[in-house]
Amino acid sequence: MADLMKRTVVVTGGSRGIGRAICLAFAGPEANVYFNYSSASAASMETEELVARAGGFAKGFQVNVGSEKEVESFFSKIMEDTGRVDVLVNNAGITRDGLLARMKEKDWDDVLDINLKGTFICTKTVTRPMMKQRYGRIINISSVVGASGNPGQANYVASKAGIIGFTKAVAKELGSRGITVNAVAPGFVETDMTASLSEKVKELMISQIPLGRSGRPEDVAAAVLFLASEGACYITGQVIHVSGGMYM
Ligand code: NAP
Numbered sequence: 001m002a003d004l005m006k007r008t009v010v011v012t013g014g015s016r017g018i019g020r021a022i023c024l025a026f027a028g029p030e031a032n033v034y035f036n037y038s039s040a041s042a043a044s045m046e047t048e049e050l051v052a053r054a055g056g057f058a059k060g061f062q063v064n065v066g067s068e069k070e071v072e073s074f075f076s077k078i079m080e081d082t083g084r085v086d087v088l089v090n091n092a093g094i095t096r097d098g099l100l101a102r103m104k105e106k107d108w109d110d111v112l113d114i115n116l117k118g119t120f121i122c123t124k125t126v127t128r129p130m131m132k133q134r135y136g137r138i139i140n141i142s143s144v145v146g147a148s149g150n151p152g153q154a155n156y157v158a159s160k161a162g163i164i165g166f167t168k169a170v171a172k173e174l175g176s177r178g179i180t181v182n183a184v185a186p187g188f189v190e191t192d193m194t195a196s197l198s199e200k201v202k203e204l205m206i207s208q209i210p211l212g213r214s215g216r217p218e219d220v221a222a223a224v225l226f227l228a229s230e231g232a233c234y235i236t237g238q239v240i241h242v243s244g245g246m247y248m
Contacts, residue, residue, distance in 0.1 A: 006057075008082045009228070010075075011035040012065050012122055013092030014058075015043040017191030018141065021217030022089055023047050025225045027056030034078050036063035036092070065092045065118030068125075075125045084133055085126045087228045090119040090163075091141040095193060100154045108155045115159035116166070123170060123181075136179035137228045140167050141220070142239060144187045144247040160185075164239055171237030180236040184223045187243025189215040211244030 009026045013019040014035025020043075023033050033051055037044045037060055044060035051058035063074045078085060093115045096107035119140055130136030145153060146160030164183055171181040188194060188205045194214075197205075206214055223242045226232055241247060 006082075007031045007086040008078060008084050009033045009087040009089070010078060010085055010122075010126070011089045011091055012063075012118065013037060014047055014060060015041065016047075017193060018186065018189060018217045018220050019089075019091040020047045020050070021221040022091060022224050023051055023058050024054060025218070025221035026087075026228075027051040027054035027058065029055060031056065031087075032082055033058040034061070034074075034081075035059075036061050036065065036074055038062070038064055038092070064114075065090075065122055066113040068121050071118075071121045071125055075122075075129075079129065085129050086133070086135065087137045087139070088122060088126045088130075089139045089141070089224055089228075090122055092118055093141065093159075093193075095153065095156050097152050097156065099152055103155060111155040112159050112162075115156070116162040119163055119166060123166075127174070127179075130179050131174070131177045134178040136174070136177075137232075138170070138174075138179065138181040139224050139227050140181070140183045141224075142167070142183045142185040144185050144241060144243045146185060147239070147241075148247045167239070168237045175236055180227070180232065182227045182232075182235060182237065183239045184220060184227070185239050185241045185243065185247075186220045187215055187241070187246035189217060189220060191217060205246075209244040209246045213244065215242060215244060 009031045011022050014023045015037035048058045063070045140163050142163045143160040145157050167183040
């Protein structure tokens with residue numbers, strides 16, 4: 001059961017990968033964690049169980065972040081449970097890679113709808129309760145490629161660069177209400193999203209990382225946890241790269 005003395009933390013795409021690590025980073029006596037995911041699978045239950053084992057509370061809901069209707073009903077349930085949203089982590093994301101000349105309109109639309117429009121819809125929905133509270137922490141998961149560019153990912157790069165611009169605009173809009181808005185830009189992190197890369201491509205990527213290894217989901221989660229903490233109260237509109245120095 002949710003404990004009303006705790007902070008309410010919402011993580012989109014919390015069933016796997018980086019999102020699950022973020023849910024786990026908040027697991028403990030201080031937060032009620034709510035997360036969503038897109039496809040019914042055992043993965044979401046596993047996130048709930050892992051958080052419970054770490055002494056926390058987490059509840060997952062099947063929600064398409066690209067659908068305003070579904071997102072509004074998701075946040076209504078959370079507000080009914082706890083009456084507040086303290087932290088929103090816009091993490092849900094997909095790739096549909098391909099060279100621009102062969103990229104289908106649907107692959108462009110799907111990536112922009114989930115990665116960028118999903119971030120817009122979720123952020124817009126929490127704005128009202130956060131403004132009432134005069135407190136909020138919004139953390140958007142971008143990517144190093146949103147700053148550096150990457151061939152074969154024009155749709156994904158556009159969505160992740162869009163998230164950086166969105167973060168800065170919203171940080172300026174909401175700063176006076178006690179709400180900070182920042183982005184975290186992971187580099188190459190081994191999750192299902194990068195599992196299909198060949199060993200050769202992975203080796204090449206690692207050879208370009210000054211710290212000499214791929215990132216772990218927990219490395220990204222640690223930056224998110226910091227941005228949600230009191231220690232980060234004077235940081236807004238920033239992008240923290242968690243990439244082992246892959247991009248500087
Ligand atoms: P992942 O392992 O593929 O997990 C993606 C998560 O997003 C899953 O929980 C998935 O739910 C959820 N999701 C997908 N579409 C959704 C939708 N329409 N509505 C709600 N949830 C949805 O990916 P990841 O590697 O952890 O990536 C997490 C974030 O980090 C993404 O924004 C990604 O772009 C970013 N990132 C990743 C890397 C990397 O190297 N891995 C690098 C830079 C940035 P289901 O389980 O139901 O599919």
